[in-house]
Amino acid sequence: MSTTILGEANARRLSGPQPPDPATKVSPKRISASLVSSNLVLAIIGVLFAIPLLWMVLASVDSNAKWYISWPHFTLANFGTSLQNGRGFSLGISVELAVIATLVATIAGTLAAYAFSRRHLPWKGPLLLMVLFLSGVPINIIIIPIYQIFSQFGWLTVAPTGVFLGVTALPFEIWIIKNFIDSVPGELEEAARIEGARTPMILWRLVLPLSAPGIGAAAIFGFINAWGAFLVPLVLISDSTHQPGSVQLYGFISAAAINYGDIAAFSVLYSLPVLALYLIMNRAFRGGFVLSGAIKG
Amino acid sequence: MTIGTASVGPSGAIVAQGDAPSGRRLDKVRFQWSTPLLLLPAAILIAGVFLYGVAYSIYLGFTNLSLLGPTAQDYQWTGMANIDRMLHDPVFYKSLWLTALFVGSGVVGGTFFGLAIAVLMRRTLMGLRFLAGGAAMIAFMLPPVTIAILWYAASVSGGTFAVLTGNSAAQPLFAAPLLFTSIANMWSLTGLTMLLFGAALRNIPADLDEAASLEGAGPARRFFSLTLPLLKPTIVTSALLLTILSLANFAIIWLMTQGGPQDATMILPVYSYQQGFGFNNLAYGALLGNVMILLSALLGFAIVRATVGRTRRKRKAIA
Numbered sequence: 216m217s218t219t220i221l222g223e224a225n226a227r228r229l230s231g232p233q234p235p236d237p238a239t240k241v242s243p244k245r246i247s248a249s250l251v252s253s254n255l256v257l258a259i260i261g262v263l264f265a266i267p268l269l270w271m272v273l274a275s276v277d278s279n280a281k282w283y284i285s286w287p288h289f290t291l292a293n294f295g296t297s298l299q300n301g302r303g304f305s306l307g308i309s310v311e312l313a314v315i316a317t318l319v320a321t322i323a324g325t326l327a328a329y330a331f332s333r334r335h336l337p338w339k340g341p342l343l344l345m346v347l348f349l350s351g352v353p354i355n356i357i358i359i360p361i362y363q364i365f366s367q368f369g370w371l372t373v374a375p376t377g378v379f380l381g382v383t384a385l386p387f388e389i390w391i392i393k394n395f396i397d398s399v400p401g402e403l404e405e406a407a408r409i410e411g412a413r414t415p416m417i418l419w420r421l422v423l424p425l426s427a428p429g430i431g432a433a434a435i436f437g438f439i440n441a442w443g444a445f446l447v448p449l450v451l452i453s454d455s456t457h458q459p460g461s462v463q464l465y466g467f468i469s470a471a472a473i474n475y476g477d478i479a480a481f482s483v484l485y486s487l488p489v490l491a492l493y494l495i496m497n498r499a500f501r502g503g504f505v506l507s508g509a510i511k512g
Numbered sequence: 513m514t515i516g517t518a519s520v521g522p523s524g525a526i527v528a529q530g531d532a533p534s535g536r537r538l539d540k541v542r543f544q545w546s547t548p549l550l551l552l553p554a555a556i557l558i559a560g561v562f563l564y565g566v567a568y569s570i571y572l573g574f575t576n577l578s579l580l581g582p583t584a585q586d587y588q589w590t591g592m593a594n595i596d597r598m599l600h601d602p603v604f605y606k607s608l609w610l611t612a613l614f615v616g617s618g619v620v621g622g623t624f625f626g627l628a629i630a631v632l633m634r635r636t637l638m639g640l641r642f643l644a645g646g647a648a649m650i651a652f653m654l655p656p657v658t659i660a661i662l663w664y665a666a667s668v669s670g671g672t673f674a675v676l677t678g679n680s681a682a683q684p685l686f687a688a689p690l691l692f693t694s695i696a697n698m699w700s701l702t703g704l705t706m707l708l709f710g711a712a713l714r715n716i717p718a719d720l721d722e723a724a725s726l727e728g729a730g731p732a733r734r735f736f737s738l739t740l741p742l743l744k745p746t747i748v749t750s751a752l753l754l755t756i757l758s759l760a761n762f763a764i765i766w767l768m769t770q771g772g773p774q775d776a777t778m779i780l781p782v783y784s785y786q787q788g789f790g791f792n793n794l795a796y797g798a799l800l801g802n803v804m805i806l807l808s809a810l811l812g813f814a815i816v817r818a819t820v821g822r823t824r825r826k827r828k829a830i831a
Contacts, residue, residue: 257632261640268651283671284672322553326553330547336543348813352562353781356804439655445763464657475665489653
C-alpha cells in the first residue's frame with residue numbers, strides 16, 4: 216500500500232493534480248468529487264438491496280405489520296403464532312428432507328470422489344467432465360417424468376423425495392469433495408498402506424478426518440439445496456399435511472386472510488438455518504488447507 | 513459455486529494397490545476391484561435420476577399421458593403430435609422470448625451490480641461496504657421461497673415500492689411483472705458475482721494500475737482499458753453461472769406470479785410446469801421440459817469447454 220501512495224505522490228508531482236488512486240484508503244484530507252460519488256452510489260445500491268431484508272426483519276417483530284416497511288410496535292409474539300397450524304411441524308419435515316438428502320449425497324459423493332481422486336480408472340477424464348456437466352443441469356425441470364416414476368412405485372412420500380433431492384446435489388458434491396481429497400497428500404495414505412491398512416480403514420480413519428472441511432462444505436451444500444426446494448416437495452409429496460416449510464411459507468400468501476407479521480416471522484425462522492450453515496461453510500473453507508506440514512519434504 | 517473455478521487436472525497421486533499380496537510392486541498403477549464398488553452408489557443414483565429420468569422424459573414427450581382422466585393410465589405413443597402442437601403454440605414462442613429476457617436480464621444485471629459493488633468497495637467507507645456487501649450476500653444465501661416472498665411483499669399493492677410511488681393502492685408487481693421477477697432474480701444472484709469479481713480484482717497486480725496512472729490515465733480510462741480487459745475471463749465464467757442459476761431460479765417466478773398475468777412471465781420452465789400440473793397435460797409439459805433441458809445442456813457444454821480451455825491454457829503457460 217505504501218508503494219502505491221508513493222507512486223501516486225510521484226505521479227502528482229510529475230503531472231499535476233490527479234484523481235485519488237482506488238487502492239488508497241479514504242482519509243479526510245483526500246475527499247474529492249469522485250470519492251463522494253463512489254460512496255453515494257454504493258450507498259444507493261446498498262439501501263436498495265437492503266429494502267426487502269429490512270421489511271422481513273422489522274415486520275417480524277411488529278404487532279401491526281403491513282406489506283410496507285414501517286417502524287415496528289415491538290413484539291415477539293409473531294414467532295410463536297407463525298409456528299401454529301402445523302407450520303412448526305413443517306419445519307420438522309424440512310429437517311427430515313434435508314437430512315436424508317444430505318446423507319445420501321454426501322455418503323455416495325465421498326465414496327465416488329475418493330475413487331475419482333485416488334484410483335486408476337478408465338475414462339476418468341470424460342467421466343469427471345460428465346459429473347461437472349451434470350452439476351450444471353437444473354434437473355428439477357424434468358419433474359414430470361420423476362413424478363410419473365415415483366407415482367408408479369408409490370413413492371410420493373417424504374423419504375423418497377429426500378433421496379431425489381440428494382441426487383440433484385450429488386454431481387456437485389462429488390466435484391467439491393474430489394477437489395478437496397486431491398489436496399490431501401497421497402504420502403499419508405501410502406504410509407497407512409505400508410502399515411497394513413485396507414481401503415475401508417483408510418477411508419474412515421484417514422480420508423474422512425483429513426478432508427472433513429471439504430466433505431462438510433459439500434454436506435452443507437446438499438442440506439441447503441434440499442431445504443430450499445419448493446416445487447419438488449410440492450409435487451412429489453402427496454400428503455398435504457407432510458409438506459416442508461418452503462411450501463407452508465408459500466401457503467401464507469395464497470391464504471384468504473394474510474397476517475403480515477406471521478409471514479415475516481416464519482420467513483426469518485425458515486431462512487436462519489440456511490444463513491447459519493453458510494457462515495459455518497465459510498469458516499470451514501478458510502481453515503481448510505493446513506495439511507501442507509503433514510509430510511516432510 | 514466453484515464450477516467455474518474448478519479445474520480438471522491429473523487427479524493427484526495415484527496410490528499403489530494395497531490389497532495385493534505382499535511381494536508385488538507397489539508403484540505400478542493397476543485397476544482395483546474395489547474402485548467400481550466405491551463408484552456404485554453414486555452411479556446408481558445418477559443413472560437412475562439423470563439418465564433414466566431424461567430418457568423417460570423424452571419418451572413421455574411422444575405420448576398423450578395426462579395427470580387425470582382415462583389417459584392417465586392408458587396413454588399411448590402419439591408420435592410427433594406434441595411436437596406439432598408445440599411448433600404451433602404461440603405461448604411456446606412467447607415463453608422462449610420471455611426466458612431469454614429473464615435470463616438475459618439476470619446475467620446483465622447480476623454482472624453489472626456485482627462488478628459495481630466489488631469495484632466501489634475498494635474505495636468507500638467501511639459502513640457502506642458492510643451495508644452493500646452484507647445485503648448482497650444475505651440475498652444470495654436466502655432460500656428461493658424467501659426471496660419470492662420478500663419481493664412479493666415489496667412490490668405488491670400496499671408494499672414498500674407502491675408506498676414509495678405515493679399511491680399505496682398501485683400494483684407495481686402486476687403493472688411490470690417481468691421487471692419485478694427479474695429484479696428479484698438479479699437481487700438473489702449479485703452476491704455471487706460480487707464475490708467472484710472481488711477475488712479477481714484482488715488478483716490484479718497493483719503496479720499495473722500504478723503504471724497507468726503514472727502515464728496519466730484517469731480512473732475511468734484505467735477501468736475501461738486496464739481492469740475490464742483483465743476481468744474478461746471472470747465475466748465469462750460469471751455469465752455462464754448466472755445463466756444456469758437464472759434457469760434454476762424459475763421457482764421465484766412461479767411463486768410470485770405463476771407465470772401471469774396473461775402469460776406475461778410465462779418462462780419455459782414455468783410453462784412446462786403449468787401444462788403438466790395446472791392443465792394436466794403431463795406429456796406436453798414433459799416435452800417443454802425436454803426443450804429446457806436441451807437448452808441448459810448446451811450451456812453446460814459451454815461451461816465445461818470454458819473450464820477445460822482455461823486449464824489447458826494455464827498448463828501451457830506453466831510449461
